[in-house]
Amino acid sequence: MNQESPSNNILAFWTLVQEFQSQFFDAGINYVEILTEGGEFQGAFGYFSQDPARAANWERASLGPFEGQEVAGTSIPTLFDYFTQIGKEQYNVTVSFIRMLDAEVVNASLDFFDQIIRNEQKGIPTEKCLNFLANIGPWLSNGKIKQYPEPPIFAFLREVGVIYANLPVTIFLHLIERLRPEQTRSTLLHFPAGIVALNKGFAGKTPILTLNPEVVKPPADWETFPDFLQSQKKTHNVQNILYLDAEEIASFAKELASSNLPLSSERTNVLGQRALNLLRNYGEVWSAIPRPLIVGNWIRLFNRIIGVNFNLRNLSYWYIPHTLSNALRLTTGGTGSLLLFRATWTNNIPTNLLAYVASIEENSLQSITIVDPETLAKLQEEFGNKKQVKDSIAKIFLVAREQMKNLKAVIFLSEEFGKSFMATLQGCLNVNPLKLVSLSRRLNILKRSHCFYIYPEPAWYKYIARMGGFTLIRWISRLCFDPYEF
Amino acid sequence: MEAPSLIVEFGEDLSISFALGMEKLGGLQSQVPPGKPIFIAISMPYPEPAPSSTSFAILDLVLAEIQSLNEPQVVVAAVPEWGFAAEKVANALGLFELAKHYGAEFLVLDGIQRDLSSPTGIKATFPQELLDSSYFISIPSIRFDPLQGFIAACEVNTQFLEVKEKLPQGNPKECSENSLSLQDKALEAILMALNKRLPDLTIVDGYNILAGQGPALFTGGTQYNARFVLIGKNSFAVDLAIAKILGFASNEIPLIERAQQAGVVDEQAISPENEIILQQKQELVVPPPRAVKDFTYNLPNRINVSEGNACCLCEQNLRVVCDFLREFGKKDLNLVEQLNFIVGSAPPTPRAKKNICIFGECARNASQNASFRSITIKRIVKTGEEKEVTKRNKKILEIRGCPPLPLETLRHISKFFSPSNFPSTTFWLAAWGNLQSKQKQKQTRAVHSRRA
Numbered sequence: 001m002n003q004e005s006p007s008n009n010i011l012a013f014w015t016l017v018q019e020f021q022s023q024f025f026d027a028g029i030n031y032v033e034i035l036t037e038g039g040e041f042q043g044a045f046g047y048f049s050q051d052p053a054r055a056a057n058w059e060r061a062s063l064g065p066f067e068g069q070e071v072a073g074t075s076i077p078t079l080f081d082y083f084t085q086i087g088k089e090q091y092n093v094t095v096s097f098i099r100m101l102d103a104e105v106v107n108a109s110l111d112f113f114d115q116i117i118r119n120e121q122k123g124i125p126t127e128k129c130l131n132f133l134a135n136i137g138p139w140l141s142n143g144k145i146k147q148y149p150e151p152p153i154f155a156f157l158r159e160v161g162v163i164y165a166n167l168p169v170t171i172f173l174h175l176i177e178r179l180r181p182e183q184t185r186s187t188l189l190h191f192p193a194g195i196v197a198l199n200k201g202f203a204g205k206t207p208i209l210t211l212n213p214e215v216v217k218p219p220a221d222w223e224t225f226p227d228f229l230q231s232q233k234k235t236h237n238v239q240n241i242l243y244l245d246a247e248e249i250a251s252f253a254k255e256l257a258s259s260n261l262p263l264s265s266e267r268t269n270v271l272g273q274r275a276l277n278l279l280r281n282y283g284e285v286w287s288a289i290p291r292p293l294i295v296g297n298w299i300r301l302f303n304r305i306i307g308v309n310f311n312l313r314n315l316s317y318w319y320i321p322h323t324l325s326n327a328l329r330l331t332t333g334g335t336g337s338l339l340l341f342r343a344t345w346t347n348n349i350p351t352n353l354l355a356y357v358a359s360i361e362e363n364s365l366q367s368i369t370i371v372d373p374e375t376l377a378k379l380q381e382e383f384g385n386k387k388q389v390k391d392s393i394a395k396i397f398l399v400a401r402e403q404m405k406n407l408k409a410v411i412f413l414s415e416e417f418g419k420s421f422m423a424t425l426q427g428c429l430n431v432n433p434l435k436l437v438s439l440s441r442r443l444n445i446l447k448r449s450h451c452f453y454i455y456p457e458p459a460w461y462k463y464i465a466r467m468g469g470f471t472l473i474r475w476i477s478r479l480c481f482d483p484y485e486f
Numbered sequence: 487m488e489a490p491s492l493i494v495e496f497g498e499d500l501s502i503s504f505a506l507g508m509e510k511l512g513g514l515q516s517q518v519p520p521g522k523p524i525f526i527a528i529s530m531p532y533p534e535p536a537p538s539s540t541s542f543a544i545l546d547l548v549l550a551e552i553q554s555l556n557e558p559q560v561v562v563a564a565v566p567e568w569g570f571a572a573e574k575v576a577n578a579l580g581l582f583e584l585a586k587h588y589g590a591e592f593l594v595l596d597g598i599q600r601d602l603s604s605p606t607g608i609k610a611t612f613p614q615e616l617l618d619s620s621y622f623i624s625i626p627s628i629r630f631d632p633l634q635g636f637i638a639a640c641e642v643n644t645q646f647l648e649v650k651e652k653l654p655q656g657n658p659k660e661c662s663e664n665s666l667s668l669q670d671k672a673l674e675a676i677l678m679a680l681n682k683r684l685p686d687l688t689i690v691d692g693y694n695i696l697a698g699q700g701p702a703l704f705t706g707g708t709q710y711n712a713r714f715v716l717i718g719k720n721s722f723a724v725d726l727a728i729a730k731i732l733g734f735a736s737n738e739i740p741l742i743e744r745a746q747q748a749g750v751v752d753e754q755a756i757s758p759e760n761e762i763i764l765q766q767k768q769e770l771v772v773p774p775p776r777a778v779k780d781f782t783y784n785l786p787n788r789i790n791v792s793e794g795n796a797c798c799l800c801e802q803n804l805r806v807v808c809d810f811l812r813e814f815g816k817k818d819l820n821l822v823e824q825l826n827f828i829v830g831s832a833p834p835t836p837r838a839k840k841n842i843c844i845f846g847e848c849a850r851n852a853s854q855n856a857s858f859r860s861i862t863i864k865r866i867v868k869t870g871e872e873k874e875v876t877k878r879n880k881k882i883l884e885i886r887g888c889p890p891l892p893l894e895t896l897r898h899i900s901k902f903f904s905p906s907n908f909p910s911t912t913f914w915l916a917a918w919g920n921l922q923s924k925q926k927q928k929q930t931r932a933v934h935s936r937r938a
Contacts, residue, residue: 326704326814330534330703333536333537333694333709334708335709336536362708363708394580394583397580397583398583405500405501405543406543408535409535457577458533458578459578462578462920462921463917466920475913478909478913479817479909479910479913482817482820
């Protein structure tokens with residue numbers, strides 16, 4: 001190994017950071033990181049390299065006239081100009097960008113990365129990891145992380161936090177957490193430099209994440225790929241293997257990050273199509289052990305005989321976003337507000353109420369705001385017990401309309417619904433004639449008003465809520481999968 | 487001082503514009519006779535929210551204003567189109583609870599109907615409740631339509647009108663000769679309804695307009711905000727004012743043109759002050775997208791339409807079918823190779839000999855002996871020679887009706903191609919079928935089977 005290359009025990013971590021940096025941030029090799037604390041400038045570090053072929057060197061750069069000054073009083077372009085000049089005069093390099101980090105971010109990051117690198121055998125709790133990721137949005141929104149010129153992902157994450165109240169990120173992380181929560185798993189991320197394994201295990205009952213220190217070379221022959229995955233399963237001693245082509249996923253994430261927010265209806269459709277296309281490409285973009293049952297030809301044949309044509313390769317990725325867009329239009333008329341309600345049932349009484357208002361314009365989500373505690377308390381007064389959900393939501397709709405004149409519908413979701421959503425998706429991927437009953441029971445959650453309810457009930461929801469689980473499975477099969485290749 | 491007959495209020499906020507309009511009117515208190523039942527007619531054509539239906543925002547404001555008057559009986563009523571059950575649609579839109587919230591009642595009009603007839607012999611029935619009401623407020627939604635320009639104030643009354651007039655029923659000669667008079671007859675029926683019971687007050691929400699390819703959201707309509715509230719005592723004047731604001735010429739709205747010819751439109755209702763306001767606001771920053779009548783406009787890839795002398799009713803319904811397939815049948819159209827519609831009393835030959843959909847009685851009668859009814863195939867007989875055999879073309883779907891109803895047509899198409907090959911259309915039809923009146927569905931099917 002090269003003398004200046006990172007040592008073996010952090011090679012995987014180093015690969016992960018490098019790939020992440022090159023995909024999402026400015027690929028420039030010279031930059032300056034500025035530290036701030038409590039709104040004041042503290043210091044600056046230059047990441048300068050005279051020779052691009054060699055690993056870079058850290059240099060202490062002087063903050064000069066800005067040290068001790070208020071951050072709010074200095075514009076980032078001014079700082080950038082200052083360091084560009086310093087870079088040219090003192091180090092003979094061109095500074096590509098500057099990044100400002102608050103001490104809170106630095107401490108949290110150091111603490112987090114320290115656990116990944118040093119406690120690699122022990123790992124870090126999954127919850128802590130997800131919390132760290134969930135904090136990135138608010139840090140960007142609060143100006144605790146800044147970069148100039150700003151990469152698209154910064155603007156995207158910051159605006160997601162501001163425009164959508166960070167809800168999409170929270171839902172995404174929640175869904176990841178619900179992915180087979182009780183089993184051990186190794187996620188293999190395939191980068192051009194090799195495959196990095198992120199293992200999920202348990203310390204007692206607490207799920208922990210461990211980064212495997214080695215970077216594994218992928219098999220040269222793709223025919224031996226299933227054997228390779230099996231060997232990885234044995235190596236990491238886990239129940240599940242999830243293989244992801246990180247380049248494809250990063251490419252999608254970059255496309256998502258470069259979108260202007262709020263997303264237009266057309267853009268949402270395109271991104272939805274692209275995401276579903278990734279899901280459709282089993283064996284190329286992603287792979288799993290044990291593999292989803294619907295990938296197997298025999299299971300598919302038996303499913304098809306009983307009228308359930310679930311075929312991942314034929315997922316109607318081009319049509320599903322269009323249908324969802326139509327459903328939204330027929331629910332809201334293409335404009336207005338939606339009140340999203342979330343509650344946990346404790347002894348038939350709703351607790352942990354959370355409410356968001358989603359604003360819709362031109363059939364696209366414009367913004368999401370959290371309902372203030374006063375209004376929430378007022379709405380909570382209208383909430384009855386578990387058996388009176390329909391009446392309660394109708395009352396809430398009328399009461400909320402006094403404040404939100406353009407309110408078109410109230411959507412109620414219970415925590416139970418959120419928990420079973422990923423399980424239902426996994427059930428769809430593993431459907432077989434013997435598991436149809438359990439899947440139909442899972443899908444029946446849409447019919448239970450205390451789990452999921454929309455008021456006023458649009459025609460499509462009324463129809464779905466009336467049909468049985470088996471009928472719904474057949475409709476999913478017809479609408480979400482193409483019968484022929486074309 | 488007498489209240490103006492037409493009030494136009496522009497502004498960013500609907501509530502403020504409505505309040506200012508009411509102030510100019512002198513409040514509803516000055517208009518409504520005390521202690522008498524009030525009838526409120528709203529638009530609810532399909533199970534779709536505003537802008538297709540009357541917006542809750544304006545209905546809220548009107549009901550709150552009436553609630554403050556403490557009137558003994560307030561009735562909100564609407565009748566959907568195409569055989570949808572009023573009760574089910576109102577329930578799906580949450581209208582029962584909204585009316586109840588303001589102490590009003592949502593009325594399903596299935597009571598006594600009074601017979602009406604026009605001088606030219608058009609027969610229709612009209613609900614007794616509306617004729618008996620002492621004060622009648624109409625709150626229409628504005629919907630753009632390929633045939634009628636837009637549908638607004640004058641049309642709200644006609645939802646209650648059930649025309650008993652017999653149409654030519656597929657006689658190509660009569661249909662082609664009277665193709666224009668059909669529209670005239672429809673307009674006459676509207677005028678008849680308006681003559682019988684004009685709304686005492688019409689309130690129009692210009693913040694929730696269904697622009698684009700109306701008359702519904704499912705046909706491709708989009709919400710448009712023109713930021714105005716219109717309050718008027720004359721429905722024709724209200725429609726005329728809407729036309730001026732939205733940039734329609736009078737001759738682009740057949741109903742207004744017809745009403746002007748009949749001398750019903752009182753141009754004086756738009757005062758010089760209002761005229762100035764309307765002219766100032768006529769040029770909207772982004773004009774609303776209009777509905778396109780042309781069949782060939784933005785048709786889905788695999789649909790061809792061959793039209794020859796089609797009447798306005800067939801045109802209108804076929805346009806709705808095509809729009810529905812474009813919006814909801816995207817997946818289905820990928821599964822069928824092509825769909826060739828022929829319509830009218832002298833339809834041209836379709837582009838291909840398969841998947842032909844003959845739309846309406848005129849096209850059906852006119853194409854009885856058409857060449858595409860049969861196909862010639864080559865067969866090798868025992869001697870080894872090739873022989874040409876003529877067979878009946880089975881890939882033809884005949885849709886009966888004059889005109890055929892859009893949802894019925896879509897059901898026939900779905901059945902023709904089998905529901906598994908037409909999944910998305912079948913799904914949406916089934917979802918909407920739940921809200922249709924079963925009695926009316928049975929009646930329509932009985933008529934179709936009798937004709938068959």
